[in-house]
Amino acid sequence: MLNKHNKKAYRFFLFILCLIILCLFSAGRFLCVTESLTKADVIIVLSGGVGRVEKGVELYVAGYAPHILLSNSKESSSTTGDMYQTAIALGIPRHVIFTENEAQSTYQNAEYSLSIMKKQSYKSAIVVSSDFHMRRVKLLFDRIYKKSDIELSYVGSASGYNAKSWWSNRKSRVTTLNEYIKIIGNAFGYNGSEAKSTLNQINSWFD
Numbered sequence: 001m002l003n004k005h006n007k008k009a010y011r012f013f014l015f016i017l018c019l020i021i022l023c024l025f026s027a028g029r030f031l032c033v034t035e036s037l038t039k040a041d042v043i044i045v046l047s048g049g050v051g052r053v054e055k056g057v058e059l060y061v062a063g064y065a066p067h068i069l070l071s072n073s074k075e076s077s078s079t080t081g082d083m084y085q086t087a088i089a090l091g092i093p094r095h096v097i098f099t100e101n102e103a104q105s106t107y108q109n110a111e112y113s114l115s116i117m118k119k120q121s122y123k124s125a126i127v128v129s130s131d132f133h134m135r136r137v138k139l140l141f142d143r144i145y146k147k148s149d150i151e152l153s154y155v156g157s158a159s160g161y162n163a164k165s166w167w168s169n170r171k172s173r174v175t176t177l178n179e180y181i182k183i184i185g186n187a188f189g190y191n192g193s194e195a196k197s198t199l200n201q202i203n204s205w206f207d
Contacts, residue, residue: 028166031179033134035153040065041122042098045083046109046137047072049130053086054078055157056128060092064126068092069116071109073099106137106182107191110144117150124151131156131163132175136183 043065045056056068070083077086084099098116103109106129117125129137134156141152166172185191 024167027180028132028161028163028172028176031133031135031176032131032156032161032163033138033154034131034156037064037126037153037155039063040124040126040151040153042067042069042117042120042124043126043128044069044071044109044113046106046127046129046133047075047077047083047103049133049157049159050078051157051159052077052128052130053083054090055155057087057090057092059126059128059155060096067096067098067120069098069100069113069125071100071113072103074101105191106133106140107144107186109137110141114144114148114150118148122150125153127152127154128157130159130161132159132161132179136179136186139183140186 037059043056043059045052045068047070053070056070059065060068068087070087073083075082077083080086080089084097087097088094098120100112100116103112113125127137127141134154138154141154145152160171161175162168162172166176
């Protein structure tokens, strides 16, 4: 029979266990961020995933912004071609599209897009990326844009990621692990190629 001290320890253990289980179950949903939208000056679409340009085009057609900024626009986006070619193929006028072709990471997406935002004197933007990527996007963009007085909102595009049951298939498990490793790495100042190199090393442990 447990004494008073042991009962407290047991209850504390159960609390911690329940907390861990709750965090594990909600880990996928935490990664996905989609906010209520209002009209903005521009829609920023990040490279790196199928469906992102299509989501940006959807928002443009719906009238949420008069311009689109494609970050790392030369990256392949669909069978149509790179991000710029995909946007054109989907009917977006060339004169409303801004591009930059240097970003190699989410951190640089934020840095280089901010430079264009300032040059164009834009005060608001809708940021689009894959659903599972949005938590990290928000953390990095909010940090980079912190002193800019530019208002940001975030929308995720569907990627096939299973946020509710991320453990149910290998793709979602790997995606979840990668995103949390990247979030932790970004928090400690690892960005760009350095972060990707570290992530590849960690992933090799699980192969």
